[in-house]
Amino acid sequence: MKFSENWLRELVEIKADRAALAHALTMAGLEVEELTALGEGLAGVVVAEIVAAEKHPEADRLQVCMVDAGQAGLLQIVCGAPNARVGIKVPLAMVGASLPGGPSRPSMASGALGLLPGGMSIKAAKLRGVESFGMLCSAKELGIDTDASGLLELPPDALVGLSLADYMGLPDASIELKLTPNRPDCLGLVGLAHDVAALFGSAVKVPAQVAAAVTSEACRGIRLEAGKDAPRYLGRVVEGIDPAARTPLWLAERLRRSGLRPISAMVDIANYVMLELGQPLHAFDNDTLQGDIVVRHARAGETLKLLDGSTAKLDEGFVLIADEHKPLAVAGVMGGFDSRVTDATRNIFLESAHFAPSAIMGRARKLGLHTDASHRFERGVDPELPRRALERATELVLAIAGGHAGPVLVAEHVADLPRPAAVTLRRARLKRVLGADVADAEVARIFTALGMRVEVIADGWQITAPSSRFDIEREEDLIEEVARIFGYDNIPTHSPAGALALAIEPEARINELALREQLAARGYHEAVNLSFLSAELLARWGFTERLVPLANPLSADLAIMRPSLLPGLIEALRHNRARQQERVRMFELARVFAAGDPPVETPSVAVVACGDARAEQWGEPSRQLDFHDLKGDLDALIAWGGEPQRWSVHADGLPAWLHPGRGARVVRDGETVGYLGAVHPQLARTLDLGADVHVLELTLEPLLARRLPLARPVPRFPAVRRDIAMDLPEGVNWSQIEQAVRGSLGPWLQELRLFDRYSGKGVDAGRKSLAMGLILQDASRTLTDDDADRCVREAVAALEQTCKAKLRG
Known part of the structure; x- marks a missing residue:
């Protein structure tokens, strides 16, 4: 927003020089980005x-x-x-x-x-x-x-x-402000004047707008067909203007000092009112219009030649100003070429409208444009401004170019117009946040100067913002207004005081930071990836269901919320391998997303690894990482929770991206919580991984669950060990064996150790021999040989019944 200093001083009394004014504006959140002195030293x-x-x-x-x-x-x-x-x-x-x-x-x-x-x-x-x-x-x-x-x-x-x-x-100065998007009210000099009045304890000097005398009966029908996107549209016909009228010097200079070049009287008047009040206007050549003005959505494939000579290709998302036969302008963006005011125009139709910000947002950018009108409508224009702006423009047209004004034509859907709501500001809350006492009279003065309605209540104030202040929605917004006008320099600096309530870490849950440290201690580096992925990458992995697409993605490559951490981690692994990093070990703790109402967010942990199992060294020969290395890391994490017996892995039910012969489904309490294994060779070729890559992904919460510590006395009685070798079908996995043995021996079985696996000569094809040790112990007595022999018989019987096993001699 660029404006003339002298123009602003006409609208509000400013008891400060130029430097003090610029400093005050900046400290109030209206940053002065550039200040250019004009016409200094012109004596003579x-x-x-x-x-x-x-x-x-x-x-x-x-x-x-x-x-x-x-x-x-x-x-x-x-x-x-x-x-x-x-x-x-x-x-x-x-x-x-x-x-x-x-x-x-x-x-x-x-x-x-x-x-x-x-x-x-x-x-x-x-x-x-x-x-x-x-x-x-x-x-x-x-x-x-x-x-x-x-x-x-x-x-x-x-x-x-x-x-x-x-x-x-x-002399004068051209001042340019760097406004934040939440202050569209300051895109007009009158709105800015309210802030300046509050800062300097003065009053805005803008006279009330007087309605122009109606001396013509010329009118035109207006139909609103865009619903809540265009709830208010005003227009007026002015006949008999002088097409040769020149823009007066004072108006042209104010435009020039505000960064706009004077063009013609009608265009300059519209721009002047926009700068003064913040309401964009447009003038049509009334003789080119046919029938009623229709405010509607564009039709698919509809086109319009714009004022700059370009052709806009429109879709249903655009709001159009049209007559009964053709489009006239892209609402809130730019007028049409064929209905423009020319040097021969004698009759004009002035429009002044309110459009919903959501209906204009992004439309100019879609057409490769950025206009003063779209800049304002995207951020929000006061819905009460159109009539005032139309009357102001009419006043200037009649004064500069003459003519006869017709009646103001109004079409509106009042129910669709935004209405400001009262917001409560508590006195105690204001003091607590600012850390300073602001007098009640000063608070009331600030809000009154800003054009807000103030009602005093028992514990503070009830504030109703003007319709131009879209940013006032909650108590914090009012506190910010007091802070910036009262002055940040006037708020004392205090060191924080008070006792902090320390959160108590539950013993039944492992801290996430501790889990990160555990993974880092095992040689993994933490990675942080974006939560967005491309649909193409996810399709390669086979993720096609329950995806959460973004309504307004940054790019096509970042259009889907990630359903898994692995695609992003693998991309990071590929990036590292492309830079001569042969041994890569990374993990990530983050959320994954699945479709739902609302979308489901699940905290997860994922690990990827490739290259040698151990870092290069002299103490042992190099060996490629395999399934069991990653399974060992998983076992270490599971053991940390103190209940490894609740976990198991199974070779069935694997996803398409996992190697069918070197993968496993991770189960806790009978529920699948993740997957482990090598990436499927076909996917590895598609992703150009170039080497075996092993991955692990788990739902985080089950991994963080921990058994409460329970003190037990050291056993007084010795343990007994019995070893057995069982001949079993190749398809039987260890979790089935462990479950059968533990179920048959109960609390006497302290540990089941697998210490040998054999297949080959002496073992039938399709079968395997597993040798395991049974560690038996009772807390109340020493187990006898008969007790141990009975346990062996029961374990063998359970394995024979559930796993089709045979005891080997």
């Missing part, structure tokens, strides 16, 4: 008129001009500007004047001026043998604009001899 520059001009006898590009500066007699000035001609009024720097800008016409810089540290000093001089007494100036030489293409032409009614600074309202 006056309005002058060229009354005669002849070609210089010794230079083709110079003219010898006779200039009337309001003094006795004419002044002879040598000028090289291409637009110097008889009859125009231009700025004249008299002899002795000092200008702030640098010379823009090198052919003149040979004796007519002398360079000083602050700019240039005008002297009488001879240019190619002809005397020159002063200099006719461009806007750049005066330091009020960057235009150096020719002399600054002034309006014909400019009074010759008048000080240019007085005539143009100089």
